Amino acid sequence: MRGTLPVTLGATIVLLVAAACGGGPAPIPQPDPDSLAAAEQMRRDSTVVVQAERDSVQRVQAEARERVQREQQAQRDSVVRIQQETAAVAEALSARIHFDFDRSVIKPEWEAVLDMKIAILQANPMLTISIVGHCDERGSDEYNIALGNRRALGAKQYMVNRGIEAQRISTSSMGESQPAMMGSGEEAWSQNRRDEFVIASGGDGLVQPGS
């Protein structure tokens, strides 16, 4: 509807001009109404095109932004996932095991903890670890170095017996020098008689066993 009104106006002007030509002075040259209309049409059309182009660019830009954001989000999610998985694996790897007083044998209740570490080592072939043996304050300072060493060796032997290469596990002893819990009494002592497991190398991007 909006398009027909200018066309009607243009036709009316043409008719009026033609009537004035008869017997009167030479007609004043008039622009071709069709070209006027066309120019007007073009002007109008180009505005529409520009607008459309503008809209299209904005849409494309928005889409690109969205895509980038989506990709970044996906990347972030994946990094977080990897970090979370690495952290979960590292946490499982660092779980301590504990010992009876003056003993270095692996008690059955700690075997599952070591089995998990074995699975992690198998799922992450670049991973190497260090086992550090600790003691409670009883026994002489010097004896506790030897005992802590035995405790680290005990856990290593358990894992080597189940297929982990010996060179992937180093051992050392802290004796009684680094208690996990201060105090004298079985509560503190039982916490202090332990092996700690530390990542030595290959600890980035750890994967869960079976993943």
Place this chain on the structure above:
Amino acid sequence: MTRMFAKSPVIAAVLFCAIIWRGEDALAQREGPADQGVRVGITYAPGTLPGLLFLGSGRGVFLDSVRAILRRDLDYSDRFEMITIPGNEFLEIAGLVEGGSAPLSEDEAGSVANYALYAALRVDFALDVSKSPDSGAAVTLFDVRGAAVRRRLTVENGDVESLEFRANVHRLSDAVVLAATGTPGIATSRLLFVRRGRLYRVDSDGAGVTGIAASGNVYSPTWHPEGKDFAYASFPGDSRVRIGSLDGESGDAHLIIAGVDGTQDFAPAFSPNGVTIVFARAGAEGTDIFSYNLADSCCLQRLTVGRFSDNLSPTFSPDGRQIAFVSTRPGSPQIYVMGSDGTGAELFAPFDFGVTGNSYAPEWSPDGLNIAFHREIGGSPQVFVMDVSSRTVKQLSSAGRNEDPTWGPDGRHLAYVSSRTGSSQIWVIDLETGRIRQVTRMGRVRLPSWSSRLD
């Protein structure tokens, strides 16, 4: 006597009181045969220590410091009964040094001593500390029973706060003990110990606590036989044995034995001639004792092959032929002995399987007669001494935790860490009299090592 009384009525009054005060004891003792007749030489009945009385003239920071250190050293030697005059640190005696001129000759000095009075006070030795006319102090030891001057000594003037001054007076003390008893004292000796990973030294009387620069966290310090160098392990750190020295730059303690990856070295001990050092090495095969030749910097040798047992905390016999150590061969840590070449290892301190507590930290006495160690009894460690020839074991402590014994150079004093007052401190027990005294007063003290006598 008349001479002294004539010179000072005050002294006469003090002496009178002193005689009254000592008189009761003297009466009580009079029935014993030991006090009858004349005692000759230095012999005394077991349990009866010779009485020692301080004499002197003049005061001042220097003289009083000499007297205080000397008195404490002689008291801590546990070889004298210190006889005191109420209200006085020493018995005033005039005339030993005349007007700042040369000291009296031995005969003259003897003539001013009131032997009869000292004898009445049950004094066997009187020790005069007075100003020397040159500089420093002159010390005269009187043998009361023999009514003669036993020895005259001097000590140089010095800064009374300095370690050097203290060392000089300790030397004097040891000379006095030697002159009086025929056996040198132990006052010049000192102890190393560890507190919060730092290495310290302390004179055997508990004074002069000084930090020693050392590498890393110090563990198991031990003296070289000559008492100037020492070895220790740096633990956990790089866990290697280092040797430091109190002479010169102790900070650059050197690494003596190259480490092996995956091992930790600790518990060093020197052989009596200082040529060999033995230590424990923990590694993939457990813990075993190794020896190393310090003189030639060579010849690392493994002395024990534990396989399924750990072997550690070695200590040489004073003849260098044997090494006592801790072994877990019997299933729990116990005291073993072997030849210094590692042969002939056998159980040393007897134990009953399942009954006797874990035993640790042996140290062979300087006279070779005893081994001190600590053993778990009823949940806390206590100090034990084993007679080497009979292999009989005696428990020395019972209050609190008592551990890591180390012998004094006289073989009758034993220092160890005790928690009897609540905090871990070094204490010393005299095995002859059973007397104990506290050495350190700083808490969290551990792993003491007592030096030999120092010149």
